[in-house]
Amino acid sequence: MKKPKISIQNLFFTYADGTEALRNISLDIYAKEIFVLFGPSRSGKSTLLRLLNRLSDLTEHTRRQGNILFNNNDIFVRGADVADLRRRISMVFAIPTPLPGSIRENLTYGLKMAGMRNVVKLEERVERSLKQAALWDEVQDRLDESAFDLSGGQQQRLCLARSLALEPDVIALDNPTSGLDPLSTSVVEESLQELKQQYTIIFVPHSVQQAARVADRAAFLLDGELIEANEASKLFANPKDKRTEDYITGRFG
Ligand code: ADP
Ligand code: MG
Numbered sequence: 001m002k003k004p005k006i007s008i009q010n011l012f013f014t015y016a017d018g019t020e021a022l023r024n025i026s027l028d029i030y031a032k033e034i035f036v037l038f039g040p041s042r043s044g045k046s047t048l049l050r051l052l053n054r055l056s057d058l059t060e061h062t063r064r065q066g067n068i069l070f071n072n073n074d075i076f077v078r079g080a081d082v083a084d085l086r087r088r089i090s091m092v093f094a095i096p097t098p099l100p101g102s103i104r105e106n107l108t109y110g111l112k113m114a115g116m117r118n119v120v121k122l123e124e125r126v127e128r129s130l131k132q133a134a135l136w137d138e139v140q141d142r143l144d145e146s147a148f149d150l151s152g153g154q155q156q157r158l159c160l161a162r163s164l165a166l167e168p169d170v171i172a173l174d175n176p177t178s179g180l181d182p183l184s185t186s187v188v189e190e191s192l193q194e195l196k197q198q199y200t201i202i203f204v205p206h207s208v209q210q211a212a213r214v215a216d217r218a219a220f221l222l223d224g225e226l227i228e229a230n231e232a233s234k235l236f237a238n239p240k241d242k243r244t245e246d247y248i249t250g251r252f253g
Contacts, residue, residue: 004028005170005200006052007069013047016061021047023224024066029217034192034201036215036232038208040253043221045204049172052202053089054082071169087114090168094175096155098147103139106147106158107165114166125165133161134191153184160188164195171195172202177210189214208248212236220244 006029013022021044029035037045050056051068054075068075075085099106107126108116116122126143130136135157139150147158156176163171177185192201192214205211211218215232220241227241239245247253
């Protein structure tokens with residue numbers, strides 16, 4: 001038996017107003033796979049992603065039951081190093097959020113914060129992360145230009161590169177292509193196939209079609225419940241639950 005990279009165990013999560021965003025979710029995610037979390041809006045996908053690196057701590061008066069293990073360690077244990085967790089499980093959001101500053105500064109900022117000073121090493125990391133995010137060819141001659149001068153698709157890949165520069169273990173992408181044109185979307189989708197050689201990828205797609213294109217394994221969430229999880233080839237061709245079938249054939253959502 002392979003050991004899971006992330007093991008979600010009987011997880012419940014309730015917001016201050018009583019919304020039960022997650023109800024009894026159990027799910028294992030393995031190293032170096034693309035794991036897709038899909039379902040209609042408000043099914044709990046973002047809530048689940050934000051729990052994985054404890055961004056959920058930033059929302060007040062929530063209640064949680066159940067557990068998440070990362071590399072077999074309880075992420076909620078007292079004294080857990082949350083900053084380290086957030087570096088290891090890195091998030092890319094729907095709307096790209098470059099930092100004010102140049103393309104290069106966007107990539108070196110976190111590294112400098114982490115204490116890296118060696119200019120040669122910093123430059124190597126800039127080049128490698130931009131290549132991994134499939135952006136290098138487009139920006140290598142303009143690294144000192146403002147990140148805000150990039151197109152939306154380029155900004156999204158810059159944010160991906162910024163995550164990669166910090167050498168995470170898991171990259172969680174919450175609907176990263178929602179604002180992108182079809183060409184940029186396919187560039188991002190293709191780069192995921194490369195990235196999974198090295199990283200574990202958790203991906204919330206913008207459509208069922210995208211889910212089926214990128215997933216190795218997938219989980220269908222509905223109203224805070226896990227309806228089913230399986231290898232993508234099985235889940236999309238042969239869903240076990242009627243609700244999954246109705247959703248993937250476009251009957252609702
Ligand atoms: P998804 O990403 O699948 O669209 P979310 O995780 O954003 O789903 O939302 C799940 C449920 O939790 C929804 O009912 C949503 O309204 C609710 N929710 C999300 N964030 C908050 C919040 N900060 N406060 C209260 N309810 C929230
Ligand atoms: Mg969401």
